[in-house]
Amino acid sequence: MAVPKRLQFSSFRSRIIAWLVLLLLAVLGTVFFSVNRSTYDNTRAVIDDNLAIGRDVFQRLIEEREDSFKITFRALALDFAFRTAYNTGDFDTMLSVSENLLGRTENADMLMVVDYDYRMIADTSGMYPPESEFPWTWLLEAAEDDEDFETSSFILMDGTAYHVVAVPILTPLVDGWILVGQRLDGNYVYSLKDIITSDVTIMALDANGSGKPVATTLPAAQAEDLAANFDMYFAGGSATGMLDLDGEEFVSLNSPLVSRPEFAMVALIQQSLP
Amino acid sequence: MKLSISAVVLLLASNIALAGDLHVHFSDSKGNLVPDAVIEIISPRIPVPADWDYMGLMDQVDKEFIDNVVLVVAGSYVNFPNSDDIQHHVYSFSDTKSFELPLYSGDEADPVLFDMPGIAVVGCNIHDWMLGYIYVGSSHLMNKSSDDGIAVLTGLAAGDYTFQVWHERARRRDQFTTFDVTIPATGTATVALTLELGRDRRIRRAPAGSGSSYH
Numbered sequence: 001m002a003v004p005k006r007l008q009f010s011s012f013r014s015r016i017i018a019w020l021v022l023l024l025l026a027v028l029g030t031v032f033f034s035v036n037r038s039t040y041d042n043t044r045a046v047i048d049d050n051l052a053i054g055r056d057v058f059q060r061l062i063e064e065r066e067d068s069f070k071i072t073f074r075a076l077a078l079d080f081a082f083r084t085a086y087n088t089g090d091f092d093t094m095l096s097v098s099e100n101l102l103g104r105t106e107n108a109d110m111l112m113v114v115d116y117d118y119r120m121i122a123d124t125s126g127m128y129p130p131e132s133e134f135p136w137t138w139l140l141e142a143a144e145d146d147e148d149f150e151t152s153s154f155i156l157m158d159g160t161a162y163h164v165v166a167v168p169i170l171t172p173l174v175d176g177w178i179l180v181g182q183r184l185d186g187n188y189v190y191s192l193k194d195i196i197t198s199d200v201t202i203m204a205l206d207a208n209g210s211g212k213p214v215a216t217t218l219p220a221a222q223a224e225d226l227a228a229n230f231d232m233y234f235a236g237g238s239a240t241g242m243l244d245l246d247g248e249e250f251v252s253l254n255s256p257l258v259s260r261p262e263f264a265m266v267a268l269i270q271q272s273l274p
Numbered sequence: 275m276k277l278s279i280s281a282v283v284l285l286l287a288s289n290i291a292l293a294g295d296l297h298v299h300f301s302d303s304k305g306n307l308v309p310d311a312v313i314e315i316i317s318p319r320i321p322v323p324a325d326w327d328y329m330g331l332m333d334q335v336d337k338e339f340i341d342n343v344v345l346v347v348a349g350s351y352v353n354f355p356n357s358d359d360i361q362h363h364v365y366s367f368s369d370t371k372s373f374e375l376p377l378y379s380g381d382e383a384d385p386v387l388f389d390m391p392g393i394a395v396v397g398c399n400i401h402d403w404m405l406g407y408i409y410v411g412s413s414h415l416m417n418k419s420s421d422d423g424i425a426v427l428t429g430l431a432a433g434d435y436t437f438q439v440w441h442e443r444a445r446r447r448d449q450f451t452t453f454d455v456t457i458p459a460t461g462t463a464t465v466a467l468t469l470e471l472g473r474d475r476r477i478r479r480a481p482a483g484s485g486s487s488y489h
Contacts (some may be wrong), residue, residue, distance in 0.1 A: 083367070084367070171403065
């Protein structure tokens with residue numbers, strides 16, 4: 001087929017110009033993609049650093065809360081009046097004592113008193129009556145294995161996550177535990193987000209590994225997307241993941257909180273890619 | 275505490291003894307010797323001698339109770355002298371005897387009457403690791419195992435007896451398990467018992483403020 005004469009590079013000068021234009025486009029394309037890649041890599045590196053810092057801050061806050069609860073409740077567990085009340089076996093009195101202690105402890109949202117046979121003595125949440133079996137026996141088994149009869153972990157109670165600390169009651173034998181906990185709810189994750197400038201999601205996982213957000217700073221649609229695809233994002237317990245949540249791309253860092261055969265809990269520190 | 279008689283009665287002839295002895299050898303499930311295991315004859319009831327000294331003593335030395343386990347007959351008084359150069363606040367919440375001796379030094383505290391058989395767990399309110407036991411028996415025929423794991427009762431008239439066993443680390447449902455034994459007219463009846471012990475429920479001694487040593 002004949003090429004129209006006006007499109008032919010009939011002169012040497014035209015051909016040079018055409019080659020130069022093509023070369024310029026190639027160079028510009030290469031530069032564009034290089035800059036774009038470099039920008040992405042830099043952004044990703046900054047986000048990764050932010051997430052790691054966010055995770056470290058979160059873990060530090062968890063440790064500080066544990067230390068604070070232990071210091072406070074070690075002292076309370078050794079209080080002679082408290083121990084005397086504990087030995088009365090009077091459930092109403094113990095509940096009253098527990099509510100008093102809870103009301104005077106900063107950041108504490110629940111308090112339970114449990115005897116050495118894992119029997120509930122007092123529960124400020126009102127969910128577990130006196131003499132009922134303590135539901136998280138693995139927690140106190142861990143305390144029994146500890147040289148100071150103390151432990152800390154995370155539990156789910158009525159769909160809400162709690163960070164809990166157990167300290168022993170001495171009469172003078174180790175005769176029971178005070179269990180104090182902080183609720184990891186919306187207020188908690190939003191206050192954490194203010195500090196670390198990343199989104200935070202507390203995920204509860206069932207025995208099959210299916211995840212459910214129990215507290216998150218993400219909008220509802222993104223939280224639902226996360227729950228639906230959690231298995232895929234964190235296959236094999238990966239520490240990081242790229243998440244497409246309701247059309248927005250996130251980098252997410254997974255920080256395990258507790259892992260039991262029947263359930264697990266992880267904190268996800270998340271930032272969206274610009 | 276899971277008790278099993280691994281070797282029952284061994285008779286050692288003696289031409290001198292006028293009555294028999296009982297030796298109970300205690301070990302745990304790993305074969306370790308178990309001190310401070312208590313045996314008490316609960317049947318037949320032998321009257322407590324008229325000249326029996328109804329007094330006991332639990333001293334406090336270097337922020338520990340000495341002895342760790344003190345045996346007294348019901349109706350006895352126990353003194354709690356304080357041999358440390360600091361004060362102690364001794365107490366017990368036990369059903370057997372609930373009492374409190376607020377901060378005191380030396381021999382200031384009055385003796386405490388233990389009038390009901392059972393176990394009184396004794397502590398110090400300001401040194402939470404201090405832990406002692408008053409074993410209050412209904413009989414004077416009782417003793418505890420020494421460091422070699424052997425508890426001995428001597429001078430028992432020949433016949434059939436029932437004794438009970440207690441140890442501080444035995445599980446609650448296994449406390450005061452009973453055993454029958456026949457005491458010979460001469461010689462020694464030896465019983466070997468294996469105790470299944472739980473974790474020591476004593477809190478560890480507080481670390482010294484300046485390092486890992488303990489005070």
